[in-house]
Each structure stands twice: as structure tokens, then as C-alpha cells.
Amino acid sequence: MTRLDATDPDLGASGAEVLASRLIHCDVETFAEQYWGARPLLTRGADDYSDLLSPAIVDSLLSEHGLRTPFLRVAKNGATLPDSSFTAPAGVGAGIGDQLDDTALWRQFADGATLVLQALHRTWQPIVDLSSRLGTELGHPVQANAYITPPQNQGFDAHYDVHDVFVLQTVGSKRWIIHEPVLTDPLRDEPWSDRKAQVAEAAAGEPLIDTVLEPGDALYLPRGWLHSAKALGEVSVHLTLGIHVWTGYALAEQLTRSALDLLRDDPDVRATLELGVDHPLALDLIRQRLLDAIAVADPGVRFQQVRRSQARPAPLGPLAQLAALNGLTEQSRLRLRPALTARIEGDRLTSRAGWLALGPTEKQAMQALMTAGESSAADLGTDFARRLLRAGIVLPADR
Incomplete structure (x- = not known):
């Protein structure tokens, strides 16, 4: 979908x-x-x-950007050539061989x-x-x-x-x-x-x-x-x-792992099997406990964590970010960093940039920012705006 x-x-x-x-x-x-x-x-x-x-772009990427493996493969006649056939050290100050x-x-x-x-x-x-x-x-x-x-x-x-x-x-x-x-x-x-x-x-x-x-x-x-x-x-x-499409099978994997997390605290599951145990009987017990855990498991948090890990937020320039932080005023305009996949979970903001604890007023300001995509430092609260800049959650609006 x-x-x-x-x-x-x-x-x-x-x-x-x-x-x-x-x-x-x-x-x-x-x-x-x-x-x-x-x-x-x-x-x-x-x-x-x-x-x-x-x-021109291809030539520039290949000859002027200092690319290393594995950012390039070379293939011929259906086979990938060894890296050694197209890599070498790059001279003084850049002696890395790939x-x-x-x-x-x-x-x-x-x-x-x-x-x-x-x-x-x-x-x-x-x-x-x-x-x-x-x-x-x-x-x-x-x-x-x-x-x-x-x-x-x-x-x-x-x-x-x-x-x-x-x-x-x-x-x-x-x-x-x-x-x-x-x-x-x-x-x-x-x-x-x-x-x-x-x-x-x-x-x-x-x-x-x-x-x-x-x-x-x-x-x-x-x-x-x-x-x-x-x-x-x-x-x-x-x-x-x-x-790299998400599939029902991948979601089932997250569901199963979430259920296994619940079973870690089940004393019957943690216990050592008896000597000479009848394995079919033990398997019946574990199967039922696993089914019970799946029925109540919520893979949502794990799913979001894996989803966030599979991509990066939009690039952030350290120098521009520092200038925005040092020059912050109430009139400064800030925007939510693109591709952040930010979510508010309880009193915590989670995103590809990490997590941030939120107070009640900060939570309200963050919800407004996520809806609008852009806000002033005054509307966010200047202290909170500084935290967001330091955390890499927002960027200067003119970037």
C-alpha cells in the first residue's frame, strides 16, 4: 500500500x-x-x-570525489571484478588502498x-x-x-x-x-x-x-x-x-520478536527443562505460551525502530547548524528536518536523530511543529528551540 x-x-x-x-x-x-x-x-x-x-556528473563522481569501495562495483560478462582491479592508494596523505x-x-x-x-x-x-x-x-x-x-x-x-x-x-x-x-x-x-x-x-x-x-x-x-x-x-x-519494500513476512518477524520479548519474563519459559523431558509435551506448553504472547504483543515500537534505522534523515550541515544556534532569536524560523520520521510516544520524541524527552508545553509545541512543518523560535520557546537545534531535530528554515 x-x-x-x-x-x-x-x-x-x-x-x-x-x-x-x-x-x-x-x-x-x-x-x-x-x-x-x-x-x-x-x-x-x-x-x-x-x-x-x-x-559530466558521472565523470566528476568517479574522478574528483575520492570514492572508495564499496561505493563502486565493476562488472563484465556477468561477473563482478575484484576491487584490486580498479583501486589503489591515492598518494601522500591518502594512502588508503581501496x-x-x-x-x-x-x-x-x-x-x-x-x-x-x-x-x-x-x-x-x-x-x-x-x-x-x-x-x-x-x-x-x-x-x-x-x-x-x-x-x-x-x-x-x-x-x-x-x-x-x-x-x-x-x-x-x-x-x-x-x-x-x-x-x-x-x-x-x-x-x-x-x-x-x-x-x-x-x-x-x-x-x-x-x-x-x-x-x-x-x-x-x-x-x-x-x-x-x-x-x-x-x-x-x-x-x-x-x-526495499516492507512485507507481511517482515511484519510477522517483528510481531514474533515482540512476543519473544514478553516470554523472557515468563518463569515457566525461562526454566530449565526437566531431565529426560518429554519434548512433545514441553513443546505443547511453549507453543501455547507463544500463541498467548503473540495475541497481546504490540510490534509497533519495534517496527518503527527498524523502519527508522533503514534510512537517514536529510543532511545536516554542522557549521550552518552552529550558526543558527548561536544566532537564534525569537524571530528565527525553524523547520522540521526532512525524512526524520518523528513520532511522539508518551513523553518522548523519537526519530532517526535519536530521542528527546518532552515536557507538557514542549510536547504541545512539538505537535504543532510536526503538523505545520515550520515554526518560529518564539512559538516553540527559545530554550526548546535550542534543544531541538542541538538534537538535530530542526534546521534553519532558509536551508
Whole structure:
């Protein structure tokens, strides 16, 4: 189920428009009902993605940003190359041996290797912003990788992912061949490599989709759908947004763990089993206690903790934050830090930035800030505003 709430302060201005304005042309309700988690969707001319990745941006990221592994992979003929084939120490003051060697990288690329820029949702600000907003909008964490493939080459054989993806073609063209799943809705511990023979057999058959993506095209693939892609007559660059979807199974895991937490205080469960115990009888007792615990367990807190841990709040600049703190006046405008997933639980504010105890007036002020997304220091109370700045909960409104 998608979670689209334009009033959510985590989304920021126009945050709820990411899916509809940049990734699909159908309305969001149609996407949610007919495509989400069910079948692929190809959108021609979805948007101009040159602000996210261009040849100049790729070259800058690879040669000027001091990237280290694992922020880059190199693949050729369906296999990932060893890090040693494209890394080296970077000289005086930067002798760490896993930094990218752009000369070695160039030679691999010229020889047909695909370059994979990993975790761009952490390293490149336009993609950080897009991924954060989309993840908040969908209610599922988002990662971002870029694939740079030389002409007439293919980095990876047919495979499936254990997460949904949006493929955004930014440069050049790439032929995509897509087959139906050999395993419907694979879980995180069910990778395609465990089913290589099935995948290879399915990939040899007639594809469901055989198409070429051009710049501006977007392709949505639910987890499990087999796919392979080959660059055509020029360098291809595409961005993959990986949606690490929450599943019923994952929620069941949180429920079970919450029930086990309750059983830790059950003396019968903690007790040592008798010598020569009749294990079927003991198992019946434990099964009943576990069922009783599941009936009353609340996985909500654990679910929120895990959910918060799977993504980061919006970037915070230490120098700008210190200047805002030192220059704070009653007229200062502050905004809730985006992608914080802030929640008030009792007398405590919990978020991706940690937790903060709240007094009664602070709780009321915090609720107002979470509703509006922005407030003055006077409305928050200047002492509370300082606490929020120090805790990284709010940012200057002009940032």
C-alpha cells in the first residue's frame, strides 16, 4: 500500500509529487492498484533526469570525489571484478588502498566493463533528496545505484532483485529484456543466485517485454521479475531506485520478536527443562505460551525502530547548524528536518536523530511543529528551540 500524504512535514514542499511527477504518467491510485508489487510499468518520457546524472556528473563522481569501495562495483560478462582491479592508494596523505584508481577504471571501462556507482542516496545530493522524498512518500526505504555501460556491452546476466526498482534512463539507450518471475515475491534471503538454473531456463524463453529505454524513460519492476539490459550504440547511463519494500513476512518477524520479548519474563519459559523431558509435551506448553504472547504483543515500537534505522534523515550541515544556534532569536524560523520520521510516544520524541524527552508545553509545541512543518523560535520557546537545534531535530528554515 502506498502512503501519500501531502501534509506530511517529512515530505517538504511538493514532496508528495515525486512518484506522480517524475516516475509515472498514470494517476497514483491506478499505479497502486494495478502495478505496485504486481507487474511492470513502462513510462515513456516520464521526466528529464539530467539533473540527477549526466556524463559530466558521472565523470566528476568517479574522478574528483575520492570514492572508495564499496561505493563502486565493476562488472563484465556477468561477473563482478575484484576491487584490486580498479583501486589503489591515492598518494601522500591518502594512502588508503581501496580508493578508485581512475586510470585503471578507464582501462576497464574501455575494455567493456560496466561501472556501478553504489549508494548514491548517500553521496550525491540531488539523488539524496529524490530518494529521501520518494521513500517518505511510499513508506518504504529507497536506495540508488547508477549503471554506466559502454556501447554494445552488458554488465549482468538475466537475474531478479529482491526489491522493487524504478529504472530511470538518463543517457544513451539500453535494450531491456524482461521475463515473468520464477519465484513470486522473493524475500530478502531468497536471491536469484539460489535459482540460477531456473532463471537461465526462463530467460531463454520468450520475454514478456523486449524494449529499448531512451533518455527520460522510466521502468518499474516489482521484485522477482527477471531482467537483463544491454547498451546499444553509445554509452548508457541509468539510475536504479531500489525500493526495499516492507512485507507481511517482515511484519510477522517483528510481531514474533515482540512476543519473544514478553516470554523472557515468563518463569515457566525461562526454566530449565526437566531431565529426560518429554519434548512433545514441553513443546505443547511453549507453543501455547507463544500463541498467548503473540495475541497481546504490540510490534509497533519495534517496527518503527527498524523502519527508522533503514534510512537517514536529510543532511545536516554542522557549521550552518552552529550558526543558527548561536544566532537564534525569537524571530528565527525553524523547520522540521526532512525524512526524520518523528513520532511522539508518551513523553518522548523519537526519530532517526535519536530521542528527546518532552515536557507538557514542549510536547504541545512539538505537535504543532510536526503538523505545520515550520515554526518560529518564539512559538516553540527559545530554550526548546535550542534543544531541538542541538538534537538535530530542526534546521534553519532558509536551508
